[in-house]
Amino acid sequence: xxxxxxxxxxxxxxxxxxxxxxxxxxxxxxxxxxxxxxxxxxxxxxxxxxxxxxxxxxxxxxxxxxxxxxxxxxxxxxxxxxxxxxxxxxxxxxxxxxxxxxxxxxxxxxxxxxxxxxxxxxxxxxxxxxxxxxxxxxxxxxxxxxxxxxxxxxxxxxxxxxxxxxxxxxxxxxxxxxxxxxxxxxxxxxxxxxxxxxxxxxxxxxxxxxxxxxxxxxxxxxxxxxxxxxxxxxxxxxxxxxxxxxxxxxxxxxx
Numbered sequence: 089x090x091x092x093x094x095x096x097x098x099x100x101x102x103x104x105x106x107x108x109x110x111x112x113x114x115x116x117x118x119x120x121x122x123x124x125x126x127x128x129x130x131x132x133x134x135x136x137x138x139x140x141x142x143x144x145x146x147x148x149x150x151x152x153x154x155x156x157x158x159x160x161x162x163x164x165x166x167x168x169x170x171x172x173x174x175x176x177x178x179x180x181x182x183x184x185x186x187x188x189x190x191x192x193x194x195x196x197x198x199x200x201x202x203x204x205x206x207x208x209x210x211x212x213x214x215x216x217x218x219x220x221x222x223x224x225x226x227x228x229x230x231x232x233x234x235x236x237x238x239x240x241x242x243x244x245x246x247x248x249x250x251x252x253x254x255x256x257x258x259x260x261x262x263x264x265x266x267x268x269x270x271x272x273x274x275x276x277x278x279x280x281x282x283x284x285x286x287x288x289x290x291x292x293x294x295x296x297x298x299x300x301x302x303x304x305x306x307x308x309x310x311x312x313x314x315x316x317x318x319x320x321x322x323x324x325x326x327x328x329x330x331x332x333x334x335x336x337x338x339x340x341x342x343x
Contacts, residue, residue, distance in 0.1 A: 117160030119169060119229040120236070120245035121221070122199060124155070125261070132236050135249035137259045140208045142290040147208065154202040154221070154248065158193060158229060167193045167228040171202070174220035179252060183209055184217050193228075206252060216253035222246065259293045266292045269306035271339040276330055285312040310342040318343075 125133045138152060156169060169191040179185055186205040193200045204219075223246045225231045236243040251257075258273040270277060270292075281287040287309040317336060320327050327336045337343055 116228070116230045117158045118233040119156060119158045119193075119223055119231060120233045121223065121248040122155040122157035123248060132243050132245075133260075134244040134247060135251070135260060137251045137253070137257055137293060138206065139252075139257055139293065140212065140254040141256050142293070149205055149207045152204045152206050152250065154204055154250075155199060156191075156193065156202060156223075157199040159233065160198075162196050162198050165195050168226065169193055169229065170224040170226040172222050172224065174222050174247070177218055177220045179217040179219040183207065184212070184252060185219055204250075208254060212252065212254040216251060216255070216257065219250045219252060221248045221250075256289065257293075262292055265302075266306060267339060269310040269339055269342060271337055274329055274336070277336055280327070280336065281309050281313050284316045285309040307342070310338045314338040314342045 121134065122132055123134075123136060125131050125136075140147065140150070143150070171191045173181070173187070181187075184207055186207070188203065191202055223231050231246050233245050236245045251260075256275045256278055262270075262273050267273070270281065278287075278289065278292070282289050285308065287305075291305070291309075314337075317327055317338070321335075328334060329336050
Protein backbone atom coordinates (compact mmCIF):
# COMPACT_ATOMS: atom_id res chain seq x y z
CA UNK A 89 0.00 0.00 0.00
CA UNK A 90 2.78 2.42 0.93
CA UNK A 91 4.54 1.54 -2.33
CA UNK A 92 1.38 2.31 -4.32
CA UNK A 93 0.95 5.70 -2.59
CA UNK A 94 4.60 6.52 -3.36
CA UNK A 95 4.15 5.70 -7.07
CA UNK A 96 1.01 7.85 -7.31
CA UNK A 97 2.78 10.76 -5.59
CA UNK A 98 5.70 10.54 -8.02
CA UNK A 99 3.29 10.50 -10.99
CA UNK A 100 1.44 13.56 -9.70
CA UNK A 101 4.70 15.42 -9.11
CA UNK A 102 5.94 14.59 -12.60
CA UNK A 103 2.68 15.85 -14.07
CA UNK A 104 2.91 19.08 -12.12
CA UNK A 105 6.49 19.62 -13.25
CA UNK A 106 5.53 18.97 -16.87
CA UNK A 107 2.65 21.45 -16.64
CA UNK A 108 4.88 24.06 -15.01
CA UNK A 109 7.48 23.53 -17.72
CA UNK A 110 4.88 24.15 -20.42
CA UNK A 111 3.72 27.34 -18.72
CA UNK A 112 7.27 28.66 -18.51
CA UNK A 113 7.95 27.81 -22.14
CA UNK A 114 4.91 29.78 -23.34
CA UNK A 115 5.73 32.99 -21.50
CA UNK A 116 6.39 35.88 -23.92
CA UNK A 117 9.76 37.59 -23.98
CA UNK A 118 10.09 40.98 -22.32
CA UNK A 119 11.44 44.09 -24.04
CA UNK A 120 13.25 47.03 -22.43
CA UNK A 121 15.39 50.04 -23.32
CA UNK A 122 19.11 49.31 -23.01
CA UNK A 123 20.94 52.62 -23.44
CA UNK A 124 24.22 52.42 -21.52
CA UNK A 125 26.27 55.12 -19.82
CA UNK A 126 29.71 55.06 -21.45
CA UNK A 127 31.91 54.47 -18.43
CA UNK A 128 33.78 51.41 -17.21
CA UNK A 129 30.79 50.02 -15.28
CA UNK A 130 28.63 50.59 -18.39
CA UNK A 131 25.28 50.74 -16.55
CA UNK A 132 21.92 51.10 -18.28
CA UNK A 133 20.38 54.58 -17.89
CA UNK A 134 16.90 55.88 -18.69
CA UNK A 135 17.79 59.42 -19.82
CA UNK A 136 20.63 61.22 -21.51
CA UNK A 137 21.55 64.54 -23.10
CA UNK A 138 22.49 65.36 -26.66
CA UNK A 139 23.69 68.75 -27.83
CA UNK A 140 24.73 69.99 -31.26
CA UNK A 141 27.05 72.51 -29.56
CA UNK A 142 30.11 70.33 -30.17
CA UNK A 143 29.53 69.91 -33.92
CA UNK A 144 30.30 72.35 -36.78
CA UNK A 145 27.50 74.80 -37.73
CA UNK A 146 27.18 73.10 -41.12
CA UNK A 147 25.87 69.95 -39.41
CA UNK A 148 22.08 70.34 -39.37
CA UNK A 149 21.04 66.81 -38.43
CA UNK A 150 22.48 63.67 -36.90
CA UNK A 151 21.55 60.08 -36.07
CA UNK A 152 21.01 59.11 -32.44
CA UNK A 153 21.12 55.40 -31.64
CA UNK A 154 18.66 54.08 -29.04
CA UNK A 155 19.29 50.42 -28.11
CA UNK A 156 16.55 48.00 -27.09
CA UNK A 157 16.95 44.49 -25.70
CA UNK A 158 14.74 41.49 -25.04
CA UNK A 159 14.77 38.48 -22.77
CA UNK A 160 14.42 34.91 -24.00
CA UNK A 161 15.99 33.42 -27.10
CA UNK A 162 16.57 34.91 -30.53
CA UNK A 163 14.02 34.09 -33.25
CA UNK A 164 14.59 33.43 -36.94
CA UNK A 165 12.12 36.14 -37.98
CA UNK A 166 11.66 39.88 -37.45
CA UNK A 167 9.51 40.99 -34.52
CA UNK A 168 7.73 44.32 -34.31
CA UNK A 169 8.16 46.54 -31.26
CA UNK A 170 5.51 48.88 -29.93
CA UNK A 171 7.09 52.26 -29.11
CA UNK A 172 5.28 55.58 -28.81
CA UNK A 173 6.31 59.18 -28.26
CA UNK A 174 5.09 60.42 -24.88
CA UNK A 175 2.69 63.37 -25.27
CA UNK A 176 4.66 65.17 -22.55
CA UNK A 177 7.59 65.50 -24.99
CA UNK A 178 8.39 69.07 -26.01
CA UNK A 179 10.18 68.08 -29.24
CA UNK A 180 8.08 68.45 -32.39
CA UNK A 181 8.01 65.73 -35.05
CA UNK A 182 9.49 66.90 -38.36
CA UNK A 183 11.02 69.96 -36.73
CA UNK A 184 13.25 68.40 -34.08
CA UNK A 185 13.23 64.71 -35.00
CA UNK A 186 12.13 61.92 -37.32
CA UNK A 187 11.49 58.34 -36.24
CA UNK A 188 11.04 55.15 -38.32
CA UNK A 189 7.53 54.27 -39.47
CA UNK A 190 7.87 51.00 -37.56
CA UNK A 191 10.22 49.61 -34.95
CA UNK A 192 11.73 46.17 -35.54
CA UNK A 193 13.81 43.69 -33.58
CA UNK A 194 15.49 41.91 -36.46
CA UNK A 195 15.77 38.15 -36.84
CA UNK A 196 18.51 36.45 -34.86
CA UNK A 197 18.92 39.31 -32.39
CA UNK A 198 18.35 39.85 -28.68
CA UNK A 199 19.46 43.48 -28.92
CA UNK A 200 18.83 45.98 -31.69
CA UNK A 201 19.11 49.70 -32.33
CA UNK A 202 16.44 52.26 -33.14
CA UNK A 203 17.89 54.96 -35.41
CA UNK A 204 16.48 58.41 -34.66
CA UNK A 205 17.15 61.44 -36.85
CA UNK A 206 17.67 64.58 -34.76
CA UNK A 207 17.34 67.99 -36.42
CA UNK A 208 18.97 71.33 -35.61
CA UNK A 209 16.56 74.25 -36.03
CA UNK A 210 18.03 77.65 -35.13
CA UNK A 211 15.72 78.11 -32.13
CA UNK A 212 17.23 75.03 -30.45
CA UNK A 213 19.98 77.35 -29.16
CA UNK A 214 17.48 79.23 -27.03
CA UNK A 215 14.91 76.51 -26.41
CA UNK A 216 16.16 72.98 -25.62
CA UNK A 217 13.56 70.23 -26.01
CA UNK A 218 13.05 66.68 -24.81
CA UNK A 219 11.85 63.53 -26.50
CA UNK A 220 10.36 60.74 -24.38
CA UNK A 221 9.79 57.18 -25.61
CA UNK A 222 7.47 54.59 -24.06
CA UNK A 223 7.51 50.84 -24.67
CA UNK A 224 4.25 48.87 -24.81
CA UNK A 225 3.32 45.21 -24.77
CA UNK A 226 2.19 43.69 -28.07
CA UNK A 227 1.75 40.29 -29.72
CA UNK A 228 5.52 39.67 -29.55
CA UNK A 229 6.63 41.09 -26.22
CA UNK A 230 5.55 41.81 -22.67
CA UNK A 231 6.77 44.79 -20.66
CA UNK A 232 6.92 43.17 -17.23
CA UNK A 233 10.54 44.19 -16.73
CA UNK A 234 9.70 47.58 -15.27
CA UNK A 235 12.80 48.48 -13.26
CA UNK A 236 16.53 47.84 -13.61
CA UNK A 237 19.31 48.73 -11.22
CA UNK A 238 21.62 51.37 -12.64
CA UNK A 239 24.87 52.99 -11.53
CA UNK A 240 23.48 54.63 -8.40
CA UNK A 241 19.70 54.40 -8.69
CA UNK A 242 16.87 52.40 -10.19
CA UNK A 243 16.21 52.76 -13.91
CA UNK A 244 12.85 52.85 -15.70
CA UNK A 245 13.25 50.08 -18.27
CA UNK A 246 10.11 51.03 -20.21
CA UNK A 247 10.67 54.77 -20.63
CA UNK A 248 13.59 56.69 -22.12
CA UNK A 249 14.07 60.48 -22.14
CA UNK A 250 16.39 62.27 -24.56
CA UNK A 251 17.18 65.93 -23.87
CA UNK A 252 18.14 67.80 -27.05
CA UNK A 253 19.94 71.16 -27.11
CA UNK A 254 22.33 73.31 -29.14
CA UNK A 255 24.17 74.88 -26.24
CA UNK A 256 26.73 73.67 -23.75
CA UNK A 257 24.60 72.08 -21.05
CA UNK A 258 25.36 70.65 -17.63
CA UNK A 259 24.08 67.21 -18.58
CA UNK A 260 23.05 64.36 -16.32
CA UNK A 261 26.55 63.33 -15.23
CA UNK A 262 28.02 66.62 -14.00
CA UNK A 263 26.62 66.41 -10.47
CA UNK A 264 27.46 62.76 -9.91
CA UNK A 265 30.85 62.59 -11.65
CA UNK A 266 32.41 65.92 -12.55
CA UNK A 267 31.41 68.28 -9.74
CA UNK A 268 34.05 66.61 -7.56
CA UNK A 269 36.69 68.09 -9.89
CA UNK A 270 35.16 71.30 -11.23
CA UNK A 271 32.58 72.39 -8.67
CA UNK A 272 29.40 74.20 -9.74
CA UNK A 273 28.65 74.10 -13.46
CA UNK A 274 28.81 77.17 -15.68
CA UNK A 275 29.39 77.60 -19.41
CA UNK A 276 32.17 80.11 -18.69
CA UNK A 277 33.93 77.52 -16.52
CA UNK A 278 33.74 74.87 -19.25
CA UNK A 279 35.16 77.28 -21.83
CA UNK A 280 37.99 78.20 -19.45
CA UNK A 281 38.80 74.54 -18.78
CA UNK A 282 39.02 74.07 -22.54
CA UNK A 283 41.20 77.16 -23.06
CA UNK A 284 43.57 76.72 -20.12
CA UNK A 285 43.82 72.96 -19.64
CA UNK A 286 42.79 71.66 -23.06
CA UNK A 287 39.72 69.81 -21.79
CA UNK A 288 37.53 68.74 -24.74
CA UNK A 289 34.23 70.62 -24.65
CA UNK A 290 32.32 67.35 -24.65
CA UNK A 291 34.47 65.71 -21.96
CA UNK A 292 31.68 65.81 -19.37
CA UNK A 293 28.88 64.91 -21.79
CA UNK A 294 30.42 61.95 -23.62
CA UNK A 295 32.45 60.28 -20.89
CA UNK A 296 33.92 57.83 -23.40
CA UNK A 297 36.21 60.77 -24.30
CA UNK A 298 38.00 60.20 -21.00
CA UNK A 299 37.61 56.43 -21.00
CA UNK A 300 39.41 54.55 -18.25
CA UNK A 301 41.50 57.69 -17.54
CA UNK A 302 38.40 59.73 -16.69
CA UNK A 303 39.35 60.45 -13.06
CA UNK A 304 43.00 61.16 -13.82
CA UNK A 305 42.05 63.56 -16.61
CA UNK A 306 39.44 65.26 -14.44
CA UNK A 307 42.05 65.84 -11.74
CA UNK A 308 44.57 67.15 -14.27
CA UNK A 309 42.11 69.61 -15.82
CA UNK A 310 40.99 70.84 -12.39
CA UNK A 311 44.53 71.26 -11.01
CA UNK A 312 45.80 73.01 -14.14
CA UNK A 313 42.88 75.43 -14.28
CA UNK A 314 42.96 76.08 -10.54
CA UNK A 315 46.65 76.98 -10.76
CA UNK A 316 45.81 79.49 -13.49
CA UNK A 317 42.96 80.96 -11.43
CA UNK A 318 45.18 81.32 -8.36
CA UNK A 319 47.90 83.01 -10.42
CA UNK A 320 45.35 85.45 -11.82
CA UNK A 321 44.01 86.23 -8.34
CA UNK A 322 47.54 86.80 -7.00
CA UNK A 323 48.13 89.26 -9.84
CA UNK A 324 44.97 91.18 -8.94
CA UNK A 325 43.05 89.79 -11.92
CA UNK A 326 40.63 87.41 -10.22
CA UNK A 327 38.33 85.61 -12.67
CA UNK A 328 34.61 85.83 -11.94
CA UNK A 329 31.54 84.07 -13.21
CA UNK A 330 29.31 85.96 -15.64
CA UNK A 331 27.54 87.73 -12.77
CA UNK A 332 30.79 89.59 -12.03
CA UNK A 333 30.46 88.77 -8.32
CA UNK A 334 31.01 85.02 -7.86
CA UNK A 335 34.66 83.92 -8.12
CA UNK A 336 35.17 81.20 -10.71
CA UNK A 337 36.61 78.25 -8.80
CA UNK A 338 37.22 74.55 -9.16
CA UNK A 339 35.88 72.09 -6.56
CA UNK A 340 37.16 72.71 -2.99
CA UNK A 341 39.62 69.80 -3.16
CA UNK A 342 41.40 71.44 -6.11
CA UNK A 343 41.39 75.12 -5.11
